[in-house]
Structures are given as structure tokens and as C-alpha cells.
Amino acid sequence: MLQLLSWKGGGVVSKQRQQVTISADSKTKLADVLFRQNIPQGIILRENPRNITHFHSYGGISKFFDGLAAGTLWGTVCGSCGNAGIWLPPRVHCPDCWQEMSWVKIDTSQATVYTHSTTNYPGAGFKATVPCPLISVEIPGICTKLMSYLSEFGDGEPYIGMPIRPVFSQNPTYTILDLSWVSRD
Amino acid sequence: MISFGNGNLRVPKLSRPVYMVAAGLTDFRKFYPEKQSTELCLESLKMAVEDGLGISPRDFKKMVNFCVYSQFADHFGDQLLAAAKIHDYLGFDPLGNIEVKTGGATGGSSVLAGVMAIASGYASLVPVIGWERMDEVNTRQGNAYIASAACKDFESELGWLYATYYALMMRRYIHEYNPNRETLTKIAQKNHHYARFSPYSQLPGDYTVDEILKSAVVSDPLTFPECCAMSVGAASIVLADEETAFRLTDHPVSVVGTGSGSHTLRTADRRNMPVLLLPNERPQLYQDRKNEWPGFTSFLAARFAAYLAYNMADITDPVKELDVLETHDAFTVSDIQTYEDIGLRPYGEGADFIESGDAFIGGRLPTNLSGGLLGSMHSVGATGIFQLSEIFWQIRGEWNKFHADDKYWGRFGKTKPNNFENLQVSNARRGMAISHAGTGSHVTAIILERGWSSE
Ligand SMILES: [Zn+2]
Numbered sequence: 318m319l320q321l322l323s324w325k326g327g328g329v330v331s332k333q334r335q336q337v338t339i340s341a342d343s344k345t346k347l348a349d350v351l352f353r354q355n356i357p358q359g360i361i362l363r364e365n366p367r368n369i370t371h372f373h374s375y376g377g378i379s380k381f382f383d384g385l386a387a388g389t390l391w392g393t394v395c396g397s398c399g400n401a402g403i404w405l406p407p408r409v410h411c412p413d414c415w416q417e418m419s420w421v422k423i424d425t426s427q428a429t430v431y432t433h434s435t436t437n438y439p440g441a442g443f444k445a446t447v448p449c450p451l452i453s454v455e456i457p458g459i460c461t462k463l464m465s466y467l468s469e470f471g472d473g474e475p476y477i478g479m480p481i482r483p484v485f486s487q488n489p490t491y492t493i494l495d496l497s498w499v500s501r502d
Numbered sequence: 503m504i505s506f507g508n509g510n511l512r513v514p515k516l517s518r519p520v521y522m523v524a525a526g527l528t529d530f531r532k533f534y535p536e537k538q539s540t541e542l543c544l545e546s547l548k549m550a551v552e553d554g555l556g557i558s559p560r561d562f563k564k565m566v567n568f569c570v571y572s573q574f575a576d577h578f579g580d581q582l583l584a585a586a587k588i589h590d591y592l593g594f595d596p597l598g599n600i601e602v603k604t605g606g607a608t609g610g611s612s613v614l615a616g617v618m619a620i621a622s623g624y625a626s627l628v629p630v631i632g633w634e635r636m637d638e639v640n641t642r643q644g645n646a647y648i649a650s651a652a653c654k655d656f657e658s659e660l661g662w663l664y665a666t667y668y669a670l671m672m673r674r675y676i677h678e679y680n681p682n683r684e685t686l687t688k689i690a691q692k693n694h695h696y697a698r699f700s701p702y703s704q705l706p707g708d709y710t711v712d713e714i715l716k717s718a719v720v721s722d723p724l725t726f727p728e729c730c731a732m733s734v735g736a737a738s739i740v741l742a743d744e745e746t747a748f749r750l751t752d753h754p755v756s757v758v759g760t761g762s763g764s765h766t767l768r769t770a771d772r773r774n775m776p777v778l779l780l781p782n783e784r785p786q787l788y789q790d791r792k793n794e795w796p797g798f799t800s801f802l803a804a805r806f807a808a809y810l811a812y813n814m815a816d817i818t819d820p821v822k823e824l825d826v827l828e829t830h831d832a833f834t835v836s837d838i839q840t841y842e843d844i845g846l847r848p849y850g851e852g853a854d855f856i857e858s859g860d861a862f863i864g865g866r867l868p869t870n871l872s873g874g875l876l877g878s879m880h881s882v883g884a885t886g887i888f889q890l891s892e893i894f895w896q897i898r899g900e901w902n903k904f905h906a907d908d909k910y911w912g913r914f915g916k917t918k919p920n921n922f923e924n925l926q927v928s929n930a931r932r933g934m935a936i937s938h939a940g941t942g943s944h945v946t947a948i949i950l951e952r953g954w955s956s957e
Pocket of ligand 1: 395396397398411412413414415416
């Protein structure tokens, strides 16, 4: 047991001292090459790895991601702003009047590709295979152009105006990747 | 749809004149292990003070009363409150300071914050210091970090890559307006070329149109030379009120126009609306327009910022009334879009700004003579400050002093190229810099003008 020093400073200090050690999972590794360049002489470049879990709430738009898992595409529409269009991505509140909007099922029967780009060098954490054709989706009556991807494509696809239909993941990840599109033809 | 009330379109007014009196840069590199961010920031400000103002850091510091810091991403630098570290490193404690964050437009917004500090009377001498450290992670992780500045619920997961978000706009732009594909590559060609004459530049080079078109495709149709790169470095400018400015220099540069605009972080959410007209545009210009606006081909934020800045600076014909321009050419396509948003050409005709030769040295409005983001740098927090530094030197007739002098090439371990070109615009009086974030989430337009009367 460690003895406490008296507040007056005259206490007896134990000769037995506790050790402070560095935990074994922080093994030191110095880099000698990065970006295919050597580290200059005399410069220390220490690897600083990490693995962190965040817990992210979808809050009031949780229904949208729940809908993807159940095979339904939900948008929102403002009851007080007339025919201003359906929001997809949905929002809880209307940005024009700040009233809460209502949920509506999206009719995708007329959905087409508004624009597209096939990515070859995605950033870290991208979960799909490459090349992956990313698209923006145009749907009549929707005031926005949802970003998404084609999960199946042939030569010359996607193209602007391509008729598409939604596909919902059988193994939901509860991310926007649960929704993809394929040709309607 | 978005509609404007009178308050929304109020033109900004400074309560008293604001001047820019000095600028300094480091060089920019993909990987800069030799120096920490503190060292880079100090070196850029030291250059502004010693080479620009010609006074000692000790004398300069006695006059400073507030500082603005500009860094885009805490997760790149992996240091919260990094500004406090830099402020301390520069020996400015206990002066007040703020750190500004508006994505790619952080530099422009930081200068705007400095301008506000001076114009309000809160401060009389304000250094604005920007930097970014993008080399602590590999390029794939860096792209993911940048894409954290997209909507994490609906867009980031779709590529973790900003080049894709711009490529979506590019595909749509080509569909709506059908420009020559080659014209887009000429923007990259021009800026990589001008970067050859900058000792600060990261990606100088002479490319043929064919080489750019045949380079690897990042996200189609964008190829590698058409995209900006990860970058490390710092830039500083010094702002002052009138009395302090003329005490420090006989040739201060005046801030005559400022504008700041915004639009949805998600490109998806850009609703159709009538075109906001600039002073040089008449309503009939777009009366037969079929395409949506701003759609995926225009930046409402850029148009809004230009609207305010032009009205504030009394500019009615930007190509004629500006002498030099720096745009945020993160991608070739965004540059064409911006030419239209800031009224250099009507919507759909941006390519002509390149094809006509207007954008080149010797043209009517030389653009990105600095090498821009494609050729010179995009150390994000430093970018808007770098742009204004280059405009500042052009207006003062100091382009050669800070680009042609072997001292600067040597400082960064480089040799000046033999076939060096002089990029000083003769008699440049007025210039503008456009600082731009996200897929157009924030844009600032800042107009500088000769602040002294010519003899
Ligand atoms: Zn509403």
C-alpha cells in the first residue's frame, strides 16, 4: 500500500514505488517511406493508427432508412407550402416555412438517370466494387435529384435519361447503399 | 423554390476602408515531413512581414491587435484548436483570434472575417494565416476525409470522392451545353503551364490536350490532370485600416468588394429557381432558357457572392473592369461553371472564355496566372489566401519580385526554368478572387483595387 503524504509535508514516504507503464497495444512504428518518398534524414514520422466506432442517429429521418430495409422509398412533402414538390432525401422540417412535413411513398415508375459518373478510384471506406456507376436520379414531382448508384450495368450504361427502377438490399446496412437502381428495360 | 426578400439582397457596406498591405507564401507540396504546420505558418507570415513590409517581426507584432486563422479540416491536421498552437508559436498571445471554417472557401471566408474586424473598428492590423496539412494520411484516406464534407447520410458513402460529385456535374454540363471536351482540358493545360513560373507551385508541367484526355480517369469524365491534388503549405496576408496601411506602405491595396454566398451541401437538393441576374445581364438574356437553374451546372453560391461583390464595387462589366482573376479551379468543369456564375460569359457559353483567349496572359481577363489549384496548390485553408496574395502582387506590380527572383526558387530547393515567362499583367489595377467550398456550399468573392493614387 502506498502511504499518503501528510498535508503538512512531513509524512513518511514508502520506499516501495508504483510503476507507470505504456500499454502494449501502442507499439511504436516509424515510417521510412510515404507517398513513395523517403523520409528525410533526421525527421521522425511516427505511425499513429486508430480504430474508432461512432454511433450515428438518423433521428427523425430514421423512417427513410427503415423504409429501405423494408423495400419502400419514402420522401417528405410540406402541407403548408402547396405543390412545392416532394423532398428526397427527406427532411423532417420544410426549409421554407419550418413546419414539419408529411411522409409520402415515392412513385418511381418514371425514374430516370439525371446524370452519372463511373468512379474508378473511390476514397477509403467505399463499400462497393469498382468500377461503380454513380448516378443522380430524376423523378417527376420530386424537387430534388437523389444521388445513388446502378447495381447492374451494361455497355453504354448508364446514360442520361435511362429509365431505371429501385432495388433494395436484402441485407440492410442502414446506409444509403441499401438503395440502388437497375435498368427498367 | 428559393425567393429573395429585400434584406437578402442587401449589398454589403464597409464602415471604414480596409487595405491589404502584405502577403507571404510557403511552397506547396504533396508531402512535407520536413516542417510542422506551425513552422509553415510562421514562414509564410515572416515572408509577408520581412519581404513585404520590410520591417522586423518584433516591430510588426507590436502593431497587431487581432488574428484570423484559416484551416479547413481538423481531422487532416489531427489537432483540435490548432490555431491556438500556431498563435502561440507566432508569439501573438494574449491577442484575440478566431479560426474560420467554411470548407474549400475557408481562406476567402477568413479574409472576409479579417475585413469585417478592420471595417468595424474592432481592429486596425490583422494577419490572416491559412494552412492545411493533408499528408498525415494516404491519398485514399485523404479523399475520404474530404468527402466527409459531403452529406454523410445521403452522399459521402457514394464514392467517398469529391471528384465523383464534380464529375456528375460535368456529365450534366456536357449534356446541357455541349462544349468541346478539349476546351475543358485547356483549363488544366493553362494552369499547369502557369505553375511552371511559380516557385511555390506543386504541379507544374506542360501537357498536350491529348495527354490530359488520355490520362487515367478518376471518375469519368474527369482525368487526373483535371483534378486538384492533396497539398501541404501555408499562406498569410496582412489587413489594415487606412491610417495603419499608409504608415506601413505607400502602395496599399484596397478591399473594394466582398460577397459571400451559400447553397445546399447536397448537390441533390438544388431546387429550380429563376436566374439571379448580375449587373451586366438583362432579363431577356435567359427568357428562352430551357435548362434548370442552378441545376447541376451552376453554383448559386458563386452567383450570389459575385452579385454582392460587383454591386459593392460598382462593377457592371467584369471582363472589362477586372484586370486579373483567380478562380477556385479544383476541377476543370467547376472553372467553366464559375466563369458563367460570375458573369464572364452567359450561361452555357463559359467555354468561350477559354477559347477566345480572354483567360490567358495577354487576354482581356487573365485567370489563374498563379497556376491555380490545378497547377500550384490546394492546401485548403491556405487556398483563398494564396489567391489573394497573387492578386495583391499583380496589382502592386510585384509579380516578378515574388516569382522571378532566384531567391525564392532557391528557398524551396528549386531552379527557375530557362524559358521563364513574365506573367505580370501590365498596369493591373483591380482583381478578384473566388474562394469555393463543397459542390458550391460556400463561395466568397473578394475584389481588390489599387489603393493609392497614381502620380
Ligand atoms: Zn413549407
